[in-house]
Amino acid sequence: MKKKKFILSLTCLISVLGLAACSDDSDSDDEIATMKGDKITVGDFYDKAKTDQNSQQIVLDMIISQVFTEKYGDEVSDDEVDQQIEETFGDEETLNQQLEASQMSKGELEETYRQSLAVQEGLKDHVDLTDDDLKEAWDSYHPEVEAQLIAVSSEDDANDVKDEVDEDDADFGKIAEENSVDASKDDEGKVKFDSTTSPEEVPDEVKEQAWDLEDGEVTDPIEVNSEYGSGYYILKMNKNQDKGDDMDEYEDEIQEIATDNKINDQEFSTQVIGEELQDANVKIQDEAFSDILTQFTEAADGQGESNSSSEDASDEQATEETESSSE
Known part of the structure; x- marks a missing residue:
């Protein structure tokens, strides 16, 4: 995936x-x-x-x-x-x-x-990750699993497929090839995915249920309604894994997730874009477009004022400590 x-x-x-x-x-x-x-x-x-x-x-x-x-x-x-x-x-x-x-x-x-x-x-x-950023990424992360998917368009079809896969000696892969509308059907529905995989490829509703499955377990039909499409999914877990307690083992993945979280944060991206626009000295020459940069420049100015206030507060505290020491 x-x-x-x-x-x-x-x-x-x-x-x-x-x-x-x-x-x-x-x-x-x-x-x-x-x-x-x-x-x-x-x-x-x-x-x-x-x-x-x-x-x-x-x-x-x-x-x-x-x-x-x-x-x-x-x-x-x-x-x-x-x-x-x-x-x-x-x-x-x-x-x-x-x-x-x-x-x-x-x-x-x-x-x-x-x-x-x-x-x-x-x-x-512009990303400068904190321990809190990394912890948030770690909490949301699940390592890659191996599974099989069957996707169908209606609830009735999903129930029929579920009854079929629950039968003794049922071949999940064969049923996927015969019934699934997912692209993975050509490979017996086999998929690999982790918590960072796009919802377009494996819907979030499916991933959320997958993490709790034991190897060999099959879900009930999972209804999905998203911008990427609607339908019903049945998932069989083939190889799940627990991430354990050692974040260092997945350091690259956690860094990437934390960075993406930061980039996709609207407040952060708006501020950064504002700073870059100011650094490039962008000037609007046509009055009709006079307001299009306002949200970005205001965000950049606000951050500058915030940093200035923090520096002033630090200077004031240092001065007070010096005067106190002198006394």
Whole structure:
């Protein structure tokens, strides 16, 4: 099972690419449409479109992407870009269909993914993990297990399959191949996953029940309703394992989980983006977009004031201690 990290959504990626593809070198007086006694120019369109919420979001995404790519883009390898594209689109045929539908080249898509990954690298650069961060990650972690899954679309189908797997000498793998709609059906439903595996691959509801199973145990039908789809799952645990008490044994995994938790924390990411925007001296030149950076710059300013207050308090305490000592 592949583990996915957060990147810009496909919709956002295509939107940014679409804006870039459509911009070309058009002049504001270029005509989009003409009619008796009137016309619509590129400038007319821009004046109308720039106040739209989607347009505001696209411009914000472009600013953030360019700022982070300028500073962190060199830290993103071609292999990382290829891996993210593969995990998003799967096979080459699906990728080409999406590119054709969006009228984008593969090079444009690769550049957009590179920008998204550069944002991740920038956020990582600001991460400073505490013991509490590591403990939170450790508490939520469960090491990889080996199991088999059967996924069906209806409760009736799930109950029928459950009755079948409960029969004496039932072959769970064969039943999975005959009934499951999960991608793992071609391998007798076999899956490997841990607590960091994407819900798109193994739903959270399934993982939560899996951790408590003994080897050989089979769940009752598990109902799943999420953004990734709905249905019912039946899981057989083949090899579970307890993580024990030694966090050092899973040091790399815990570091990665804690880092991802930090990156996906909205307060943290908003503050970091604000700091990077300030460091890049971003200035909005068009009044229509004057407020798009406010939440980020305010977060960065607030953190600066907080740090300043802490330093002032420390200085004041040190002064009081010195005066007390002198007395």
